[in-house]
Amino acid sequence: MTALAEQINRSVEAMLTYVETQTTDQAADILKVPARDYLDPARFELEMARIFKRLPLMLALSIELPNPGDYKAMEVMDIPVLITRDRAGQVHAMLNVCTHRGAPLVKAGQGTASRFVCPYHAWTFQNDGRLFAVAEKAKFGEVEKDCHRLKQLPCQELAGMIFVILTPGLAMDVKSYLGGMLDDLESLDFSHWHFCGNRDIQGANWKIAYDGYLEGYHFAAAHPETVHPRTFSNIMHFEGFGPHLRIGFPQRSIGKLRDVPRADWHRHQNDGYDFVRTLFPNLSIFVAPEIAQIALLLPGPTPGQNRTILTYATPRPPADEAEREKMAMMASFFGDVTNQEDYVLGLSIQKGLQSGALDHVTFGRNERGNQYFHRWVDHYLTDDPAAPPPRL
Missing domain, CATH: 3.90.380.10 (Naphthalene 1,2-dioxygenase Alpha Subunit; Chain A, domain 1)
Structure with a gap:
């Protein structure tokens, strides 16, 4: 037993x-x-x-983003959060804010997209947050893409749930945080x-x-x-x-x-x-x-x-x-x-x-x-x- x-x-x-x-x-x-x-x-x-x-907050079930390219955008206490699953199946969480002028990239809801295009100036981001393209780059000027990645949030997927910390840069250990509750959550098998x-x-x-x-x-x-x-x-x-x-x-x-x-x-x-x-x-x-x-x-x-x-x-x-x-x-x-x-x-x-x-x-x-x-x-x-x- x-x-x-x-x-x-x-x-x-x-x-x-x-x-x-x-x-x-x-x-x-x-x-x-x-x-x-x-x-x-x-x-x-x-x-x-x-x-x-x-603290880690459970913001999505894994089954809400079952496939590569799936995303969930949501407002969490006035913080615009974008959760994605990349081509390798890895989940990411980031602020749903274009790093050009601060416009939201995607409306609240769920969908599938390999890239996100800002509705204001058409900057394009890959679904892991990396800047893919600057519209009319020759006129805009040089941009260091690594410095304009979407602001990442700590994110871990465990027991069929996706946990996010709303403050960038904080250390995250969901397994330790859940402690003795983890076995029980895993037994529910929400991922299926x-x-x-x-x-x-x-x-x-x-x-x-x-x-x-x-x-x-x-x-x-x-x-x-x-x-x-x-x-x-x-x-x-x-x-x-x-x-x-x-x-x-x-x-x-x-x-x-x-x-x-x-x-x-x-x-x-x-x-x-x-x-x-x-x-x-x-x-x-x-x-x-x-x-x-x-x-x-x-x-x-x-x-x-x-x-x-x-x-x-x-x-x-x-x-x-x-x-x-x-x-x-x-x-x-x-x-x-x-x-x-x-x-x-x-x-x-x-x-x-x-x-x-x-x-x-x-x-x-x-x-x-x-x-x-x-x-x-x-x-x-x-x-x-x-x-x-x-x-x-």
Whole structure:
């Protein structure tokens, strides 16, 4: 049995016990987070500088750029990012900014191109960022091509995901950053899934939105007809891997696993229990048997706003049009639940905090994932390499 399988078996054992005893995973005490942490512009800028512009962010699935020449252009917190796959299959990330006069090279979206031509003066770049040609070079003058390469961003592809750091020149080691979470992500095998598309939704402060992915305490009240009929409310199991989490949610059918050999429990994901996997600071992954929803939270442009990109993938391509429509309906269902039952409520929470009604947001002992997340946010904001990391 692999170490990952035993990890999951232990998690299932814990969830079974919680259901049978009507308990849940708990922290040692409650945690109070200042309400201003969701509102303060100065703190927001510090979060952008010390978290979002320093840490690896998962900006694309590998299957979004499956072939040489494919690209994805996107705005990430007002930073224009261009991700490409070159002729050798290597991924690159760069600023989507022409090195002549600063114009964007390509509009946001996905496509295939071996070269990018600036719409302003027709400078041409290869899809790895190298300057290929200067329009009317004889009139323009001599240009050192190496000095006019598109500004490169640190980029690595791992576990079927493409990670980017938004600050040029920073060292990047995604394998170390993911740590013990890497085996779990590799087991999902996203590099062989089928990309179904993206959907954008708008929400409140990025931490308000992210808080909703980190607990099931709200299932009964916020999801009475969607999530709660399948999944117990307020029964969770948390496993931490550095700043990342794997959160177990027992289904109402989990008791049947008592009749299954313990060694096989890890084979029953979505058949007795579900996991939500979160990658700090802004990614939530929910994998159902038929489809996965991967939520990428992008803060801003103000402290009270976030844009979330929901990406959908299926284990295999649809066999026919009927199956394609079924997948689209499932993606729409998951997206509607997230938007209408979580994000709309989050926007109301933002208004509530802005009213000054609360000095603190209180996280209970049962909201252990939220406590862990907020302690990691504070840890990175201290900017002290010698500070001990938070413990779950």
